[in-house]
Amino acid sequence: xxxxxxxxxxxxxxxxxxxxxxxxxxxxxxxxxxxxxxxxxxxxxxxxxxxxxxxxxxxxxxxxxxxxxxxxxxxxxxxxxxxxxxxxxxxxxxxxxxxxxxxxxxxxxxxxxxxxxxxxxxxxxxxxxxxxxxxxxxxxxxxxxxxxxxxxxxxxxxxxxxxxxxxxxxxxxxxxxxxxxxxxxxxxxxxxxxxxxxxxxxxxxxxxxxxxxxxxxxxxxxxxxxxxxxxxxxxxxxxxxxxxxxxxxxxxxxxxxxxxxxxxxxxxxxxxxxxxxxxxxxxxxxxxxxxxxx
Numbered sequence: 001x002x003x004x005x006x007x008x009x010x011x012x013x014x015x016x017x018x019x020x021x022x023x024x025x026x027x028x029x030x031x032x033x034x035x036x037x038x039x040x041x042x043x044x045x046x047x048x049x050x051x052x053x054x055x056x057x058x059x060x061x062x063x064x065x066x067x068x069x070x071x072x073x074x075x076x077x078x079x080x081x082x083x084x085x086x087x088x089x090x091x092x093x094x095x096x097x098x099x100x101x102x103x104x105x106x107x108x109x110x111x112x113x114x115x116x117x118x119x120x121x122x123x124x125x126x127x128x129x130x131x132x133x134x135x136x137x138x139x140x141x142x143x144x145x146x147x148x149x150x151x152x153x154x155x156x157x158x159x160x161x162x163x164x165x166x167x168x169x170x171x172x173x174x175x176x177x178x179x180x181x182x183x184x185x186x187x188x189x190x191x192x193x194x195x196x197x198x199x200x201x202x203x204x205x206x207x208x209x210x211x212x213x214x215x216x217x218x219x220x221x222x223x224x225x226x227x228x229x230x231x232x233x234x235x236x237x238x239x240x241x242x243x244x245x246x247x248x249x250x251x252x253x254x255x256x257x258x259x260x261x262x263x264x265x266x267x268x269x270x271x272x273x274x275x276x277x278x279x280x281x282x283x284x285x286x287x288x289x290x291x292x293x294x
Contacts, residue, residue, distance in 0.1 A: 009080035082166030096132035107138030206234035226256025232264035234272030244273035
């Protein structure tokens with residue numbers, strides 16, 4: 001599944017949304033600086049103004065967590081489906097707003113302007129711009145930068161794309177998606193914050209993860225219980241037997257992951273294996289355990 005044209009947020013609405021969030025969290029001086037920079041960027045008289053302002057934003061605003069209220073989160077989702085600023089900071093929101101200020105109707109010019117920042121951008125700038133992709137016009141034109149972020153050896157940059165970001169599920173090809181999911185486990189990150197994880201499960205990904213689990217087991221290394229989430233719908237008899245063994249002998253988190261996977265496996269032997277452990281079946285039925293809480 002690929003979505004070459006992801007949903008696009010209205011730029012004016014996004015700018016108003018971000019400024020509203022920031023106006024209640026910034027001092028008058030900081031907000032004044034931000035508004036001044038927005039005006040300069042919108043005027044477009046100095047091409048370098050965006051890069052300058054993006055670089056200065058943490059010093060001029062704040063590095064504190066954005067910490068949106070439930071109502072503000074809801075307003076964000078209404079403006080852009082899938083928008084999740086749960087782990088954004090104030091300066092990241094300011095940097096995204098500054099980038100949006102550079103849009104003057106030409107999507108390719110906007111994408112090129114943002115893209116030019118990356119080669120000299122420090123880590124924090126890259127993270128903010130990658131988190132802002134869902135709000136950017138013609139963000140699909142920045143797909144090469146998103147793919148580069150996934151290839152990054154720096155976990156915060158990788159997670160800026162992989163976690164709580166609707167962009168990968170909407171834009172990435174199946175091969176890119178699969179590589180991102182496998183890398184998430186390889187670097188010891190979490191699968192749960194990946195948007196669209198269940199909807200984009202596929203047989204190739206399941207095969208890759210089974211091979212990865214085999215390699216980990218042969219090397220005497222632990223296997224993340226989350227791995228089985230993407231294997232469950234495609235598990236064959238060997239995988240069901242393996243999950244049944246984990247269910248019987250594994251540690252608590254491993255047993256929970258195995259139980260959740262067996263519950264999603266369509267094979268009758270999976271249901272039989274799970275039925276032998278009514279405690280876990282009851283915990284799933286009551287909602288006390290799930291992939292998001294594993």
